[in-house]
Amino acid sequence: MIDGERLWRRLSDLGEIGRQREGGVTRLSFTDEERAAKDRVASYMDEAGLSVREDAAGNLFGRREGRNADLPSVLVGSHVDSVYNGGDFDGPLGVLGGVEVLQTMQERGVETDHPIEVVAFTDEEGARFSFGMIGSRALAGRLTSEDLAKYEDRDGVSIAEAMRTYGLDPERVGEAARPEGSVKAYVELHIEQGRVLENEGLPAGLVTGIAGPVWLRFSLEGETGHAGATPMSLRHDSLAAASEIMSLIEAEASATGTSVGTVGQLSLEPGGINIIPGHVEFSLDLRDIDQGVRDRVEGRILDEAVEICRRRGVEMGVETLQRLAPAPCSELVMDAIGRACERFGIRPHALPSGAGHDGMQLAGLCPMGMIFVRSRAGVSHSPEEWSTKKDCAAGCNVLYWTVLDLAGGG
């Protein structure tokens, strides 16, 4: 249906903007590279016959009218900013896929009831200010002037200052907010960034929700001792306690079938090969697309960890570093994606998004859903990030039929 060659060519061409010596792309928000990428996308929107505009947050839109201009629009898109030395697909696939869908409709003279807009959101990644989803927050009316003043880049430049340099007025960012009921649905095409679809042998999949992470830091205080002179029964070994808790985390997260629990950081003291570690700190990243499930897993982990430490005579402290609400995808959009998958003979495999996306911000504004495209070895945020031309086209075709379905087309 859609033109897979054109989509692929645009993905490659856009990837040249901000290309690094190390092989990846760096397009930080409110920089010349992001500007150039948006300009390039705007030119593709022109080619697709869309009316192009930018809002007060720098979000770039291409709009195609429907039969009824008063109906809320169907929104598709993603972002064109990147992490440092990132890949060609994370973001651009959703933006260029959206343009491709609308250009295909234009070329085939397909009409829809609802207007359709494709959007390139400003700064999803958060690489510059350690505060991402700026454009989608603004669209959802969730961005405050405090946020714009508070977060700064490595050079001490605030988001507000960067916006001014870019030609935007941070005082007017509220104008980017869309009123409730003005968006019928949001659909995003994105690479999976995991290995589920590769494992299932499927080019694309149906996202059930965007997981919300809880980040905790455990601090265990046991008793340092001589590794030779302290019998096992007299120990208060904080690493042994941590091991038991880490196994518990794995078991509790696995038991749900949907949650993921990861210990990515661990440090211990004093660190001598013949000294029982008295002090251990480790992190926990716990996610689920269902907040209730996630909170129950967290509760069980904490309850059992307290018991483990009590039994071992080890003091435990837990600090919360971050707590974001998960965003379930809407039935409306998931159903449309499922039908679109089946139309292409793709078994509609449902999977959660563990990584965050702009859709998280929009979940309160409108029905939201995502289509994932198979990602080689699950690698992302790297020059190694890769999805095949065929899979990108397959995902874009699923997007086409999903959007047509939601916009009342055909």
Place this chain on the structure above:
Amino acid sequence: MIDGERLWRRLSDLGEIGRQREGGVTRLSFTDEERAAKDRVASYMDEAGLSVREDAAGNLFGRREGRNADLPSVLVGSHVDSVYNGGDFDGPLGVLGGVEVLQTMQERGVETDHPIEVVAFTDEEGARFSFGMIGSRALAGRLTSEDLAKYEDRDGVSIAEAMRTYGLDPERVGEAARPEGSVKAYVELHIEQGRVLENEGLPAGLVTGIAGPVWLRFSLEGETGHAGATPMSLRHDSLAAASEIMSLIEAEASATGTSVGTVGQLSLEPGGINIIPGHVEFSLDLRDIDQGVRDRVEGRILDEAVEICRRRGVEMGVETLQRLAPAPCSELVMDAIGRACERFGIRPHALPSGAGHDGMQLAGLCPMGMIFVRSRAGVSHSPEEWSTKKDCAAGCNVLYWTVLDLAGGG
């Protein structure tokens, strides 16, 4: 029996030699401080009426003749060198306790069949050259000229060079070796360096053997992945594998009732809070006084670890960093210590020595045994190292009756 006040005074006085601003003592081998400590001990030996000499390795001896000069001597002692900023008890208690025993015999006119010698061994700790038990190795005929040339201190000074500066001829170190059959038994009084006796509420205890450590380094290679986007079932998490192995180590060591297994070092990569660790390395210090038990525990740990890693799709490598044979204490000496404990109303509680001692080197030369004295909080190698005057006296009394028993006295 023995003079606890005199023993305590000498412990305190000796502790002034090499006293640091940080509060501890530093007496490294072949330094002015070790020389001064040996000279001080020699003066106490004089007071005790012993004949004093030093051997080719710098070991200091005080000898009291028995009724039969041809009989092998009973050897008691320890060392007077220390770690950097160490305590007053680790080493000196055994040397000064030995002198106290012989001085008490002298004062009471007690005769023994066997001659008795008290020894202050050269460099037990290994703090200067990272190669300890120099004097006891020499006595056991286990010190080579390669050893003396190979090991160097921080300033690049070899043991051989340090010996020459000290007035010893490294070429003649072999002369320090005692012939087989020339020592009836070796007994050492030492602080426990653990919490067993404190826990048992006993001033002294009966050592069953000196554990031999095996030091291993595990290297686990799993798969790095996004903490949100990788379902639990598709992970090859090397830290989760390490946790399971660490729990296994604890369980297998505990199951024996005698072995101790400690993971004192652990590092992981890449170390992001939201990244599954692909690579983990950790150490294992495994000890038992019975080599067969230790080797079986090691075998079970390795077999099960291989299975854990196979099941998880994680590659495991294991490197051996050190492997020392344990030294069981002899029945002869343990029986004598047990009888001596009972004479003082001390329940003869048997416990292993997890830390290494000079007796390890002598185990091949003669029957060997040790008496432990209760150590506050198990702390050693620190200015906080502490045993009470009463416990030191109690341990010394046990030593007195043990030595009298072994030397055929009374």
